[in-house]
Amino acid sequence: MSRAEAPGEPMPKAAATSGTPGPGPEAVRTPGPLWSLGLLRSELVTTFRRWRTLALLAVLAAVPVLVGIAVRIETSDGSSPGGGGGGQGPAFISQVSNNGLFLVFTALAATLPFFLPMAIGVVAGDAIAGEASAGTLRYLLVAPAGRSRLLLTKYATVIAFCLAATLVVAVSALAVGALLFPVGDLITISGTRISYTEGLGRALLIALVVAASLVGVAALGLFVSTLTGSGIAAMATTVGLLITVQILDQIPQLDALQPYFFSHYWLSFADVMREPVYWDDLVRNLGLQALYAAVFGSAAWARFTAKDITS
Secondary structure, three states: OOHHHOOOOOOOHHHHHHOOOOOOHHHOOOOOHHHHHHHHHHHHHHHHHOHHHHHHHHHHHHHHHHHHHHHHHHOOOOOOOOOOOOOOHHHHHHHOOOOOOHHHHHHHHHHOOOHHHHHHHHHHHHHHHHHHHHOOHHHHHHOOOOHHHHHHHHHHHHHHHHHHHHHHHHHHHHHHHHHHOOOOOEEOOOOOEEOHHHHHHHHHHHHHHHHHOOHHHHHHHHHHHOOOOOHHHHHHHHHHHHHHHHHHOOOHHHOOOHHHOOOOOHHHHHHHHOOOOOOHHHHHHHHHHHHHHHHHHHHHHHHHHHOOOOO
C-alpha cells in the first residue's frame, strides 16, 4: 500500500486531483540568500510606508526644530541659553548659539532619554504582535521563511529603523543649526579646537553611537512582542518598561544596579567630543547593548519558535 493510500493519512492535493503522488520532502525548496534579502526588503518597505512610522519620524524631526527656535528666541537679546557644565547631555545647549553644529549633539541628547527609545519601542513591540493581531502572522509562516528567519528579519528591520530615526534627528538638527546659527570650527569639551569638517565626522560618529545604543531596546521590544498577540499591548508594555528603567536609573539607592540598566551609559556619546576621545564609557555602553541584544534576542527566539501560531 502506498503513502497516498494509507488509511488515516490525507492525500496530497495534487495526488487527489491527478492520481500522481505529491512531491516528497526533498522537493521542498529551501529559501536562498536572495529570497531572504527579498523578505528583508519587503519588511523594510512595509515598515517605512506605515503612517505610524512616518508620524514617529516626523515628531523626531520636529524636536531639533523646536529646540533651535527656542534657543534662537532666548538668545535674541544676546544672553546665553541655559545648560550646565561638564558637557553631559543638554549642557551642549550652551554652545548652540555659538555654533549651529552643537544643535546636533543637543537634539540627540534631548531625544535619547524618551523620544527615540519610545519610537523604537513602538516599532519593535509591533513587529510580531502586530502581525498576530492583524491575522497575517500565519500567512507569513506559510512562505518558506521559517520562524528563525522571520524573527531575524523583523529584528534587522527594527535596527534599520533605529539608524533611520537617529539620522533623521541628526540631519534635521544639522539643517536647522546651519539656518539659525553661525557654523565653523568647534571647541571640544577638552578645550581644543577642531575644524568644521572634523566636527561633522564626529557628529556622524555620535549618531551611529546613539543608534547602537538602542539595539538593546529593540531586542527587549521584540521579546515583548512575542509574548502577546496584541500589538497595542506589546507597544504599551515596551514603552512602560523603558520609562520604568529610566526612573530606576535615577534613584541613588540603586546605584549598585544602575550600571546594568540599558539606559545608564546612553549619554556617554558626549565623550566623542573630547580630545582625545574618551572610550571607556562608550565601550561599556556598546558592550551592555550587545548583552541585552543577546539575552532578549535569544529569549525572543526561544519563545517564538515554540509558540503556537493561531492568527
